[in-house]
Amino acid sequence: MSANLANQERLRIFGLLSPAYLWLTVAIFLPLSAMLYFSFLSDVPFGDADWHHTTKNYQAFFQTKTYATLLWKSIRLGLTVTAVAVLVGFPCAYVLAKTIKGRSREALFLLVILPFWSNSLVRIFSWAIVLRGNGVLELGLNAILPFQVDVNLMFSTPAVVIGLVHSYLPYVILTSYLALQAIDDNLIDAARSMGANKLTILWRVILPLSLPGLLAGAVLIFVPVVGSFMEPRILGGRVGTYYGTVIEDQFVAVFNWPLGAALSFILLAVVLLILAIASPVLKRAQT
């Protein structure tokens, strides 16, 4: 009887898990394995191209300074974008979670999530219209300000950062919001009754308790930004060459899939390494 129950239980678990894991296997694991395999080939095995196994794609990374320079540039971009997104997103999440209640919170939430509903290319191109010299931003500022300003941010690193922060800001707001909302208001009241000022409350109570959510958001932003290619290409112009754009070139322009795959896996390894180094900090935040 109990064995029967255990079997049923197992069946149920299996039934609930298998769609997700089947999907992960087909949609992520298989293509990724194929790419890993490609990264060890000399040529793409389509048609009757001549190919053999090689590690030269991985060696290529170390043969010139180009790839390492770009990877470092991309990591710096990832850190900058993450920092800006946290600075902008965390206060917003705090206000949404603790100060505003009711309908207006729903409305404000909608505004936060709105970027998710539009196509990312459309977002980037709208930024291009805004940031361009003689663009919407410049015309708008000149209409309001009593003096003339010359704003031409297009094709610069700030433009890339603005575009990326806009794209990924909802992640940090949503994860921080969930963590902040879980904080018991009584704790804050207790701190206040014991004479803690606002800064102390933020630093000693709110921040430590919401850190898991904040860090989850930061990781969710950092990883895709390091590999981003579309925003730098469109908004960055001459300075918009990053590690991600070079990988894209290998797939789209040069048709050197093996090298592109190898560069991608090096990126994956470096990102994992960074997360591993950061994991003691992440773990401490969880407890």
Place this chain on the structure above:
Amino acid sequence: MNMNLFYATAVGAFAALSAANADEIRVLNWQGYGTDLDWAVSAFTEATGHTVVHEYFNSEQEMLTKLRTNPGAYDVVLINAAFTPQAQDEGLIGPVDTSKIANLADVPEDLAGNRDLNAGGALHGVPWTWGLTSFAVNTNDFAEAPTSIEVFWDEQYTGKVSIRDDALEAVQFAAIATGQNINDISDLDAVKDKLSALMPQIKTYWGSENDWNQFMAAGDLAVATFWSGSASRSISAGLPVQFVVPQEGAIGWLDGLSIPASSTKQDAAHAFINWMIDPEFYVKWAAEGAPASANAKAAAALPDDAFNKRILGDPEVVARVQFQRPVSDENREKYLELWQGLKAAQ
């Protein structure tokens, strides 16, 4: 009299014969590139009885792969002259029977005698269309068009310059600026120095014709490299631009029509190529936006204000053009490394 009667009968018999032998030929080309125009194909079918079916490729490598893996499947194939020697060397295409292509007489010798189209010592690709990679200027910034490629390095235009994000094109462009042969670059260091001096001038790289038009329309750019065919479209769309072939020269490309060695419908294939270089076909195609024709008579038949006649019809201009020859994989990789290194240093 007797003789005339004989000819009439012979021609009639031949017409009947070819009608009886109406073939279906398969053409391999880029999509939307001249050969698959409905009116052109139906005119050909009406005149010869042969029908035409198209298949498309998206890159030169794909075209070569298709020829390799499907022998006998194609009868006419478009091959850029820079790839003709490779196709000939692999035995994918056969020599063209020039006696079957009457319009070849109107193709000037400098094109018909192109070294790459004559790979293996015989004509393997009938010159069809050609064009230039040079540059265009924004007429709002230039009262008078510059005559030298050095305008790219002119400090007056810092931050208003663009070139395409393409290693081969960038390197060949700098080769022209340093007075070198684009197909045999002896001083790659000079090319690298020239390009690194160009980098601070550049606002952004362009990727597609659409990009280019937007940047120009917004006034972001004053001078940028461009393709002749695209320039003619941009000008007719009303953009304030002018195409320039500088005194230093320009990069030229040449497309030829070839016949796969495995084709079993040689007569129909030759007839189709003859129609494709016919002035009647070209003038009509040019009205819809075509590259320059290799047929001198076809080029001359254009209206005087047509872009392809005004700019590319000038023999002095043509003399300055360096046509692209095949690029070895080794050089391709070298150029790519150079270009990526320069971009990464920004």
